Amino acid sequence: MTMAQRQRQEAAPAGASFPDLRWFPPGTHITVRGLKKSFDGNPVYVGFDIDLPKGKIVSIFGPNGCGKSTFINMVAGLLPIDAGQILFEGKTIADTRIGYVFQNYREALFPWLRAIDNVHYPLRLMGIPKAERDRRIAELVAGFDLKFDLNRYPYQLSGGQQQTVSIMRSLVIEPEVLFLDEPFSALDYEMTLIMRDQLQKVLVARGVTTVLVSHDLEEAVYLADKVLMLTRRPSRIADYMDVDLPRPRDPSTLTDARFIELKARTLEVFQNAVRAS
Amino acid sequence: MQSARLSRYAWMAVGPLALFLVWYAVHLAGLVTPKLLPSPVRTLQSVWTHTTTGGMGADFLRTLWRTLQAFVIAAAFGVPIGIIIGASEKLYRSIEFLIDFFRSTPATAMFPLFMIIFGLGDFSKIAVAAFAAWLVVLFNVAYGVMNARQTRILAAKVMGASRARIFKDVMFYECLPQTFVGLRTAVSLALVVIVVAEMFIGSDDGLGKRIIDSQITFDLPQLYGTILVSGILGYGLNLIFLGLEKWLVHWSGRA
Ligand SMILES: Nc1ncnc2c1ncn2[C@@H]1O[C@H](COP(=O)(O)OP(=O)(O)OP(=O)(O)O)[C@@H](O)[C@H]1O
Ligand SMILES: [Mg+2]
Numbered sequence: 001m002t003m004a005q006r007q008r009q010e011a012a013p014a015g016a017s018f019p020d021l022r023w024f025p026p027g028t029h030i031t032v033r034g035l036k037k038s039f040d041g042n043p044v045y046v047g048f049d050i051d052l053p054k055g056k057i058v059s060i061f062g063p064n065g066c067g068k069s070t071f072i073n074m075v076a077g078l079l080p081i082d083a084g085q086i087l088f089e090g091k092t093i094a095d096t097r098i099g100y101v102f103q104n105y106r107e108a109l110f111p112w113l114r115a116i117d118n119v120h121y122p123l124r125l126m127g128i129p130k131a132e133r134d135r136r137i138a139e140l141v142a143g144f145d146l147k148f149d150l151n152r153y154p155y156q157l158s159g160g161q162q163q164t165v166s167i168m169r170s171l172v173i174e175p176e177v178l179f180l181d182e183p184f185s186a187l188d189y190e191m192t193l194i195m196r197d198q199l200q201k202v203l204v205a206r207g208v209t210t211v212l213v214s215h216d217l218e219e220a221v222y223l224a225d226k227v228l229m230l231t232r233r234p235s236r237i238a239d240y241m242d243v244d245l246p247r248p249r250d251p252s253t254l255t256d257a258r259f260i261e262l263k264a265r266t267l268e269v270f271q272n273a274v275r276a277s
Numbered sequence: 278m279q280s281a282r283l284s285r286y287a288w289m290a291v292g293p294l295a296l297f298l299v300w301y302a303v304h305l306a307g308l309v310t311p312k313l314l315p316s317p318v319r320t321l322q323s324v325w326t327h328t329t330t331g332g333m334g335a336d337f338l339r340t341l342w343r344t345l346q347a348f349v350i351a352a353a354f355g356v357p358i359g360i361i362i363g364a365s366e367k368l369y370r371s372i373e374f375l376i377d378f379f380r381s382t383p384a385t386a387m388f389p390l391f392m393i394i395f396g397l398g399d400f401s402k403i404a405v406a407a408f409a410a411w412l413v414v415l416f417n418v419a420y421g422v423m424n425a426r427q428t429r430i431l432a433a434k435v436m437g438a439s440r441a442r443i444f445k446d447v448m449f450y451e452c453l454p455q456t457f458v459g460l461r462t463a464v465s466l467a468l469v470v471i472v473v474a475e476m477f478i479g480s481d482d483g484l485g486k487r488i489i490d491s492q493i494t495f496d497l498p499q500l501y502g503t504i505l506v507s508g509i510l511g512y513g514l515n516l517i518f519l520g521l522e523k524w525l526v527h528w529s530g531r532a
Binding site: 076077078098099100102104106107108109110111112121122125126153154155169173 | 426428429431432434435436437438442446447450453527528531532
């Protein structure tokens with residue numbers, strides 16, 4: 001923590017008449033305040049506040065079209081916001097290293113580059129010399145359980161392998177925050193199970209703050225430390241629930257009593273949220 | 278693998294061989310007067326003698342050279358301008374009509390205009406062909422840029438690529454498949470316009486000149502032979518571009 005950040009924390013609100021919006025509670029990484037967004041006059045967010053914890057995985061779950069993608073795209077700086085403030089430990093997005101994994105891996109990787117060069121690309125953008133890039137990639141590869149050749153072109157790989165390359169590409173820069181928008185929804189169930197465990201292993205090992213959009217309730221609960229449930233648009237928080245299951249979680253977790261209880265609760269919240277509007 | 282390729286080539290030979298046989302059969306049966314339809318053997322003989330002694334090789338090279346000049350001009354102006362137009366939706370909208378209009382106008386109808394501007398020399402032929410081919414390149418490149426996958430551009434942006442890097446590292450490759458479609462169409466079109474220009478603008482050499490001369494002297498074996506040679510030239514150019522495309526744009530249609 002830098003001096004400036006510490007000072008901001010000490011100067012924390014506690015009754016201050018002009019709260020400093022850059023203040024963030026300890027353990028929080030991303031603070032969203034007064035977020036507003038509408039498309040062609042149709043509001044999606046009308047003053048949205050949330051804190052996302054540092055080094056944890058937060059899943060976002062909600063009905064179709066409620067604004068999940070809109071939310072992470074705004075937080076990731078891909079979509080302009082109408083009003084409000086989004087800060088990362090007091091910094092703006094421009095000063096934050098982020099990774100983003102798209103749902104559509106086919107259209108996110110560069111097919112003119114080999115898989116390995118796709119992973120090199122963000123490091124090249126940062127101007128890192130080849131030897132250092134090779135070292136970092138070797139280290140990254142060691143954390144994955146790769147069963148394919150990175151010297152192939154993306155179109156020569158299966159969907160799961162392509163998404164693995166996408167995830168590697170987003171992690172290689174050692175991001176402070178990782179965003180994933182329905183990363184496994186284009187994969188079959190078996191592949192999804194493998195990829196979840198792969199992702200969990202890497203993220204927990206690296207302690208990356210992660211924001212994951214999932215339209216699969218089981219997946220949302222399984223991977224998350226916290227599940228953010230949204231209502232229909234304009235989106236509000238339906239629930240922001242802690243998932244206190246021990247890690248590492250494995251497929252047997254899916255039948256664990258606590259897991260089933262949490263899943264049932266999220267399902268109930270979801271149904272209420274959908275019915276309410 | 279090897280035998281599969283062989284059988285592919287064998288199948289590819291079936292059509293041309295069949296045409297040759299039908300042609301020969303029609304000739305033998307006398308269904309068309311030999312004056313109008315010489316035998317295929319006679320035609321190939323004519324190609325052979327004119328190539329070895331009659332300067333058909335030189336005409337072939339002249340036509341090829343003019344086509345390539347027109348093509349290079351078209352590509353040199355078409356690719357960069359296409360990228361600029363494709364990158365700006367407003368710019369594209371504002372000249373979409375002009376591009377479509379001139380693309381639909383037969384280039385050969387503009388011979389007189391180009392002759393007035395560029396004179397009767399070689400360059401007016403090249404200029405018309407270059408103009409027609411340029412529109413094709415321009416249109417395809419602009420289209421390729423406009424249809425670049427938005428996700429790839431976003432991916433580069435999120436990795437911190439500047440606008441210039443996005444252009445160089447993503448846009449360029451994204452529009453490459455469509456650019457090649459444009460270049461391939463352009464080279465074929467350039468050849469057509471050059472041959473027609475050699476026939477009608479008046480020329481000292483070239484395949485088009487040879488075609489019109491054989492028509493005037495009623496040398497039908499040479500007429501058919503020169504048409505065949507023009508076809509081979511066009512086919513060869515197309516084949517070269519297909520090969521280049523397969524090699525340079527290996528991901529085309531697969532990603
Ligand atoms: N560029 C846009 N222009 C207009 N409306 C948009 C745009 N992007 C999103 N919307 C609208 O905003 C709402 C939220 O969209 P968003 O894509 O964030 O939903 P989502 O929760 O990710 O949905 P899904 O579950 O289908 O992925 C939707 O109603 C959508 O129609
Ligand atoms: Mg979405």
